[in-house]
Amino acid sequence: MIRFEQVYKRYGGGHEALAGVSFELVAGEFAFLTGHSGAGKSSLLRLILLLERATQGQVLINGRSLSRLHRSQVPHYRRNLGVVLQSHHLLLDRSVYDNVALPLLVSGYRPRAIGRRVRAALDKVGLLERGADNPLQLSSGEQQRVGIARAVVHTPRILLADEPTGNLDPELSAEIMALFSAFSDIGVTVLVATHDVGLVGAMGKRQLCLNSGRLVGDHRHAPAA
Numbered sequence: 001m002i003r004f005e006q007v008y009k010r011y012g013g014g015h016e017a018l019a020g021v022s023f024e025l026v027a028g029e030f031a032f033l034t035g036h037s038g039a040g041k042s043s044l045l046r047l048i049l050l051l052e053r054a055t056q057g058q059v060l061i062n063g064r065s066l067s068r069l070h071r072s073q074v075p076h077y078r079r080n081l082g083v084v085l086q087s088h089h090l091l092l093d094r095s096v097y098d099n100v101a102l103p104l105l106v107s108g109y110r111p112r113a114i115g116r117r118v119r120a121a122l123d124k125v126g127l128l129e130r131g132a133d134n135p136l137q138l139s140s141g142e143q144q145r146v147g148i149a150r151a152v153v154h155t156p157r158i159l160l161a162d163e164p165t166g167n168l169d170p171e172l173s174a175e176i177m178a179l180f181s182a183f184s185d186i187g188v189t190v191l192v193a194t195h196d197v198g199l200v201g202a203m204g205k206r207q208l209c210l211n212s213g214r215l216v217g218d219h220r221h222a223p224a225a
């Protein structure tokens, strides 16, 4: 589903953010992406999101090289992706329901489909009863779950997250990570960049580890007893 072949990313100043990165995630697989600050985690995610292009090498999504994708095809391609960031960027003058519905409104879904999808997404994150609330009435963990509902409301095949638990305490972080894992159980391919090494060790999932732009580890932890 996601395949990197000898991918290099150099930014303007000649700085090499990714160097010779190769790995593959099959459909429905879950992996953490770890590494020190500046290791290249966000850069790797940005290549999949097509916010950046690889300098060298290939990024293939569903067997298709992103370098062959024409600019006009990018919006269509991005509909396969859901994205969760550290800060959820919810609109505070709208209800939880409206926040989750927003991507569907922008994409021109019909009102009935919007209602059905928003309720399904809120249900998946355990917030079906909170649709009418304002995001400020929710705890920070609940707000992050609204962000996740918004990221999956269009049922993407791939879910990417960049430090999604950065602002949360350990218990809430574990809850959020379990939620991501549940999406991989229903066939979504999930890649989560995180600093939270303790949590990664506890979850028994595949871990791709970057060091100064190089993939230095690709292993699976045994889940904590």
Ligand SMILES: Nc1ncnc2c1ncn2[C@@H]1O[C@H](COP(=O)(O)OP(=O)(O)OP(=O)(O)O)[C@@H](O)[C@H]1O
Residues within 6 Å of the ligand: 011, 012, 013, 015, 016, 017, 035, 036, 037, 038, 039, 040, 041, 042, 043, 044
């Ligand atoms: N737009 C850019 N222009 C130039 N250099 C960049 C750019 N974005 C990132 N970099 C550099 O590329 C390297 C990798 O950055 P990246 O943001 O991918 O790291 P990261 O692993 O996500 O770090 P963090 O854990 O702090 O978020 C860093 O040295 C960074 O300074």
Ligand SMILES: [Mg+2]
Residues within 6 Å of the ligand: 041, 042, 043, 162
């Ligand atoms: Mg980053």
